Amino acid sequence: MASVMPKSPRSVRLAAAALCAGFGALLVRAVLAIPEDHPGLAPVVAERIAESGVEHAVTAVLLNFRSYDTLLEIAVLVLATIGVLSIAGSHSSVWAPVAEEADPVLSALARLLAPFMVLASGYLLWAGEHAPGGAFQAGSVLGAAGVLLALSGYARPAWVSRFGLRVVISVGLIVFLAIAVGVMFLGGALLEYPDGYAKALVLIVETWLTVSIGAILVSLFIASASPIEELRARAGDGR
Amino acid sequence: MAEALLAHMPALAVVVPLVAAPIAFLAGARWGRPVALVASALSVPVAFALAWLVSAEGEKLRYQIGGWEAPLGIGLVVDGLSATMLLVTAVVGFAVTVYSLGYFADKERYRFFWALWLFLLASMAALFLSADVFNLYVCLELVSVSAVALVGLSGQRDALVAAMRYMLAAILGSIFYLLGVALLYGAFGVLDLAHLAAVLGPDVTGQAAFALITVGLVLKTALFPAHFWLPPAHANAPSPVSAVLSALVVKGSFYILLRLWTDVGDPSYVPGMGTLLGVLGAMAIVWGSVQALLQERLKMLVAYSTVAQIGYLFLLFPLVEIAGSHVVDAWSAGVFHAVSHALAKSAMFLAAGAVLSRFGHDRIDGLGGLSRRAPVTTMAFGLSGITMMGLPPSGGFVVKWLYITAAIESGAWWWAIVVLAGGLLAAGYVARVVVPGFAKARDDASDLDVDAGRLPRRMEFAALALALAALALGVLGQPVLDLMAVGSPASGVIPWTGQ
């Protein structure tokens, strides 16, 4: 962006340094006073993990014990995406190919890598049940595959319409909400998975979340990226 | 069936707008409108049902999400305070929705408004119900991102810059808050508010956590001197958004402060904190009012009025700390102020927005003869001004009454002087708008476009209805006072007593 950006005045930097020193001192004191032997909630999680439907403690917390956090977090993600779309201009420019004339080598490599990334994404999704992994990691890899394709000129798969884009972005949240509310009709509380169904429901949620997260990350990337003409024009200014 | 439905009311308060939000997003420019209208209309009976439940029960209700009890799971807690805030959110939200249907006549340009708006309503409901410090962080982020996105929605230059400033302040506030949550968990090993209250002790880490959280939330609440982001954001947002930002969003972070300092701990947990917040509040009242007196644009004036009125919220903390047996008065004053200011300020912004969208400008010196050209809107503005001034009969008067009572009872009469002086300053800036409205109509004295068409009536009357509601609180406010006292520190118990 702008090539010359003046620094803040010296007085501001001094004040900032003083402020940060103050916070730093407070933090050091507070952090060192954290009790070393407090078990936190780990014992409670360990005690109840068998009921969660998954074996990995972090996944159990994320998708069952504290699944409400995760639900709202997906809402933040979808919300931010809508926000980005709302200021990024029209849909069509969002989905315009980023690179019109992609490097043939890059393009070929991307096409080669993409299926493996989708596969890796699937593995991460499945592994999350008992090891580090899960929908977010899987979605990130899926998103990375999409970004790669976008960079190499495949940004707009033929099936993505405007409505289709909106569906893909929000499907994870909608499925999650549908299950969260649906279980209430079976007599439970919000997000209370019926006995024995936890594993299946968690998997359904995670699968659709993976799809949405992937789509969202690609959308965010493309919406924030500058069209190639604009980049070129600016590069021209710089010369 | 009805009983089962009632049992799920806390969840429904969040779920109704939260489900509607992605649906509105899918539905697009045209069909997002009815979706939003239905969802925000449904939120009103849900909020009333919760208020009724809490009143009937006479104590806190808990709803454990996922069936996992605290401290493992996340709870929704409905007490008088949260029910009151939900009720205000639902009522103001519905009025603003009705207003917005008229305001956003350009459907295509604002096609994302409805989804963002519903996300904001959902996140406010989630925030007011959450019983978990980390879940509150997620709620705060939902609130901030949806609020900022609504500010930037118009895509106009000033709005974008204001949104950016707001965004940076909001994220910074969230990070401070989150660090506080980390330290709280480190010190006490729980996240649920009630469990936290039970184990909270005089602990350096805990005190630092409270301080960090307070810094973060003060930033988000725009308490002086962290108010720098508020006036441009609230003034440059589309007017219905301005209304909700000033009426509800700043109250969200204040609500968490209130929970922490009066429900989990008390203002003496960190020595001097109550007084510091009160002094900043007093400075906000003076600074915000003086700035409002100097503004040239109506919406900036109203935004600075918000800066000032936020100050009143924070007088609660020193008075709760020192009021002794009269803690009820101080606590009720702050909460009642949150309610009456929400109604009055949203009315004021909606009125200002009506002026702006009908006459194409909001320069204060060009509003001569306004009372003749737009009597309903002028009336709405003037009536909400009465609440700002704290004159009877209005909700603002009850606030003033309670604060002065608490101040005199605890011998700290200087807070009473602050309250009264703030009322007089408010009269000054309200008069700046209302007085020229009475000026004789001369063609050259007014910039009000003679040919400007009529506004949709629902826009003018949405503002008037909210202003009248703020006024009615001053006489018929007892049910609200009763409601908010259920299960709160106002019922006479403060869980944590510092040593």
Added chain:
Amino acid sequence: MSQTDIYTLAGAALFVIGLYGLITRPHLIHKILALNIMSGGVFLVFVGIARRVMSPDPDPLPHAMVLTGIVVTVSSTAYALALAKRIYSETGMAALDAPDVIEEPEASSG
């Protein structure tokens, strides 16, 4: 000094460094990055707290919170970046204030 302290102190240091950068750097991208550094510091504090349990597996709760926090941070960062970019394309400026009147954000009254 325990393992926990190393993580948490490092986290605190990142927090403070980010805060300094946020205040003193006028460039919007710098500010957004500074906020990310601060978030990273907070996450590190969480990780340190998770590590203190004297068992082979760390406390899962802080980890879950960090994961949630990361997604939330990603979301808000994405929106902030999009906003910064839009501001640049509208105004040609990558800072909130005109370059000659840059102040720390806390002190500017907008």
Added chain:
Amino acid sequence: MDWAVIALLAAVALPFATAAAIFALGEARTTARSAVNVVGAAGTAVAVLACAASAWQGRAGGPLASAGIGLLDIGFGFEADMLGAVFAVVAGVLWLVTTVYAIAYMSHSPDRARFFGFFSICVGSAIGIALSENLITFFVFYEMLTLATYPLVVHSGTPAALRGGRTYLMYALPAGAALALGVVWLHVLAGPVSFVPGGALPLGLAATHPVQLTAIFALLMLGLGVKAALFPLHGWLPAAMVAPAPVSSLLHAVAVVKAGVFGIARVVLEVYGPDAALLGLTLPLAALAAFTIVFGSVRALAQDDLKKRLAFSTVAQLSYIVLGVALASPLAIAAGIAHLAHHAALKITMFFTAGVVAEEVGAYRVSELDGLGRRMPVTMAAFSVAALGIVGIPPAAGFASKWLLGTGALDAGAGWVVAVLAASTLLNAAYFFPIIHRAWFRAPRAEWATGPDPGRAEADLRMVVPLVLTALAGLAMGVLAGAALSPARWALFVAVMEAM
């Protein structure tokens, strides 16, 4: 529900309902609006008279009609008692008369819906003040009155009007703040304060908290003194004379200013009671009132602007009421309360007249009134009766007030008051007689002879009839002062209760 309770609620609610209807009907529907206005005012007049009747029934300590709604431990309540009924009847009945006058007077003015709407709110607030059962309810309506008067003061929208309005707010709003502080403080100290004849402070409070009670008294007097136009808080009243004539007539001679003196009466007699004298608060108040009487009269002497002269006369006359209340002997209290009604009828007549004169012949100054008696004999006759009444020439009502006040002062051992009365009477005469002299005994102004109709110039009957009626009422109150149910007799009843 009891008829008396219905009357009580109707007396307070009807003016507000009328206001709402007027706002809803809007500017264009003149006939419907006027009809609603007259019907509302007539209904209110009936309601306040019914309140007076119920107060009379309960005068001997019987149950009074009351109604209210609770908020915190504040409680908003109304009660139809003897003292309140005086002010309620004065405000309610004169509203009906003024409405008729105002409909004619304002018939060519813009923004009438706004004007009559706020006018109704003012009257409703005044009646609310009269019938308030406790200090908080009183305060609520007092502040409503403050705000609702503003649009009427600035009604014409001219720069002068806006200036007058600003002056008014500069006085009234800080006064409201002082009053608020005093009311809350008293509430904290003494608990909920209902108005009770003979004082409402808990026993022994004056002995234990003399300083606080004195400070509260000062705050209350500061707040009430502005509307009562006590020196040095009177400055807004002459400035507010830019308002249209009906406003000056009903509000600035009756409803608004008497809300202030009525409040002083409530606080001194029915809150502090004997404690006021015990704490040594009544003598300074009486002295201030006496000074205001002389000061207002002297200032009136120097005014050439007719309405301003009347305004300063009002400043002086209001303090008669304050003085009577402060002297606290039964006769003096009776004088104050009776004067509340007497002055209302007399002064409203004079302001009606001033409005008619300004409208019909364009005369605003005393020096422009030469020979007006020949052009407007009926109007000027009414004016003269009222002027003589205020000066205290028997048998008009002012004489009864002054007589009671003088004897009451002697009862209270305050002989100096008689001197103040004598001086004031001379000054009254000095500023009113020239007007009467000019109107009746000087030759008409030359330019009137050349006008299209050099003869009679009486105004519309809808304006003349009201001012004749109020002049006659002023006369009757004096002539029949000894009759049952006259204001003077009524006031004596109240005074005996208060002084018990």
